[in-house]
Amino acid sequence: MPSTDVINQIGLSHYLVLSAALFTMGFLGVLMRRNVLVMMMCIELMLNAVNLTFIAFSKFSGRIDGQIMVFFVMTIAAAEAAVGLAIIVSIFKRYREVNIRFFEHLKG
Amino acid sequence: MTADAFIFWFLSLVAVTSGLSVVMMANPIYSALSLAMTxxxxxxxxxxxxxxxxxxxxxxxxxxxxxxxxVIVLMLFDLREETKAFTRGQVSGALKIAMIGFLAGLIVMVMAQGVKFLAAPDVVDAAKLPEDSSKALGLVLFNRHIFGFEALGVLLLVVAVGTVALARSKGGTHAKH
Structure with missing residues (x-):
């Protein structure tokens, strides 16, 4: 490995590790939090971590296709946020609560 | 330390700190603000x-x-301070944290293994990526990926209609017929 200077030489691995850390934080939030809104925010965090991976690979492999994929992921994520928030609003209308333990049975 | 390295370390510090506070903050509005910062x-x-x-x-x-x-949905709810912000149970919580540690190790290991198979990615610099990447992005998007782009348009229309239908229905997904 010629580039031994971890602090000064920013390579692909730095971005990948940062992305893995952000993804794991999002996963932690989805598992640990009980508020559905915060769980959706953590899902957005995971999507962003994946986007960072795509952009880093796009830069370091010199291809533009990773950015196309990020563009698509962003559109899908916006749609997903809209649908998820609509579902959360209807859950709140029914239970007056957004804690996940009130609708863990998924039936009426 | 070079300027590029300083910018990377500063931005990653901000991203990790605010990402952690998305998970750790008890009040959802602080989580939302931290997420915006991330x-x-x-x-x-x-x-x-x-x-x-x-x-x-x-x-x-x-x-x-x-x-x-x-933030608008949060304001709509007018939530009281969340009493049980985190999951209950010591054992299941410890199990979840252990699973997350396992997943993090797995992800880092897979990435470290995968980087070897690329053609020396640290050596290939941005010379191959065009300088005005926005123009290249537009050209590729509207030539090779035009079908995906149009399919996204249809998907967004369906999502808009579905969201309105879902939000207007009485009882939402739990409606009794």
Whole structure:
């Protein structure tokens, strides 16, 4: 490995590790939090971590296709946020609560 | 320390700190603000990676539109202070944290293994990526990926209709017929 200077030489691995850390934080939030809104925010965090991976690979492999994929992921994520928030609003209308333990049975 | 390295370390510090506070803050509005900060720092990272158009879209769509949606829904709910912000149970919580540690190790290991198979990725610099990446992005998007682009348009229409239908229905997904 010629580039031994971890602090000064920013390579692909730095971005990948940062992305893995952000993804794991999002996963932690989805598992640990009980508020559905915060769980959706953590899902957005995971999507962003994946986007960072795509952009880093796009830069370091010199291809533009990773950015196309990020563009698509962003559109899908916006749609997903809209649908998820609509579902959360209807859950709140029914239970007056957004804690996940009130609708863990998924039936009426 | 060079300027590029300093910018990377600063932005990653901001991203990790605000990402942790998304998970750790008990009040959801602080989580939303931390998430917006994470989005902005990731947009700056995208800009340092040469993806200027994606950085702009990230700020507009994520830090703008999606976060406004989240904050408006939060204001709609008028939540009391969340009493049980985290999961209950010591054993299951410890199990979840252990699983997360396992997953993190797995991800880092897979990435470290996968980087070897690339053609020396640290050596290949941005010379192959065009300088005005926005133009190249547009050319590729509207030539090779035009069907995906149009399919996204249809999907967004369906989502808009479905969201309105879902939000207007009485009882939402739990409606009794």
């Amino acid at each position: 989005m902005v720092s990731l947009a700056a990272l995208f800009a340092t990676l040469g993806a200027y158009f994606i950085a702009g879209v990230q700020v507009i769509v994520y830090a703008g539109a999606v976060m406004v949606l989240f």
